[in-house]
Amino acid sequence: MLDTLLSLDGAVLLWIQEFVRCELLTPLLSLYTQLGNAGIVWIVLSVVMLCFRKTRKAGALSLVAMLFGLLCTNVALKHLVARPRPWLTVEGLNFLVVENDPNSFPSGHTCAAFAAAGVWFRTLPKTWMRWTALVLAVLMGFSRLYVGVHFPSDVVAGCLVGLLCAWLAWRLYQAIEKRWGPIRWLE
Template sequence: MLDTLLTLDGGFLLWLQDLRTPILNAIFSFYTQLGNAGLVWIVLSVLLLLYPKTRKAGFWALIAMLFGLLFTNVLLKHLVARTRPWLVVEGLTALVDEHDPNSFPSGHTCAAFACCVTWARFAARRWVKVLCLILAALMGFSRLYVGVHFPSDVIAGCVVGCLCALLAWAVQRKAENVWRGRKA
């Protein structure tokens, strides 16, 4: 079963590699590197903290990303210890340097979904919700395009990120209930 998954994952990456163009290489390499250490999501969430209308979205996105960091980079990557695709898929070339040897799940994708799902939850306008999810999906796709993750890594990162956003939401509701109880 795992061999079949690895074959499908690797085959998809090789197919995607055949579609690369210089302009897309530059775009996706740049975008994926914005996600290094969750930097773009952290900066944008901190900026949201500056405005009262978006403060909750920024704060809870940071909490969701913290959960994602703990589950993905501290726990799962070390437990699974899956090798990066360019090391095991013959003919695959990575477009960016990746120093973490562990591939599963995608931390970039987890951070993007943890953050963007949280932002989407607080967004009042539907187009903002859609934009948040597109930004997260593009981060996951960028990890595939540059050849540093298997599709199953990105899917797992998406699932873990969404679960971390839900966990942050649950913590938020609990905290608000406690806060309301103390104010009364």
């Protein structure tokens, strides 16, 4: 079963390389994936949200969720699983950006994107903002496949861990409110 999954992971990446990569998308997705380095795009957006009363809760909780995600993915899981990057194991795969971390499972970029988007989907005041956040998170996960630095299962795991971290941040917020009352700064 695991061998089948690993084989499918590699086949999907080779298919993307062969049939999806193109001159138009390559520079755009390469830039977009690099904006996710260290979660910077999500951190900047969260900090900007802190500046506005209507989005302050979304900004604060997404920072907490991303911190949880960082601990789960980059500090714990990547080192425990130690799965090598696709270009090291999939023959014929060309990667488009350089990754210094040799471990690929789970995708930290995708985790950060879904940790933020998961919180934003629940807390942002306008529907279009929620769906935009979700689309941007999905695009981040796809960009990691497109540039050849993650397997599909890395991205799926990053998505699930990110959503779990968003849920944990929300539950922590609810527990604090229940115990000590509303956090006025976030209201």
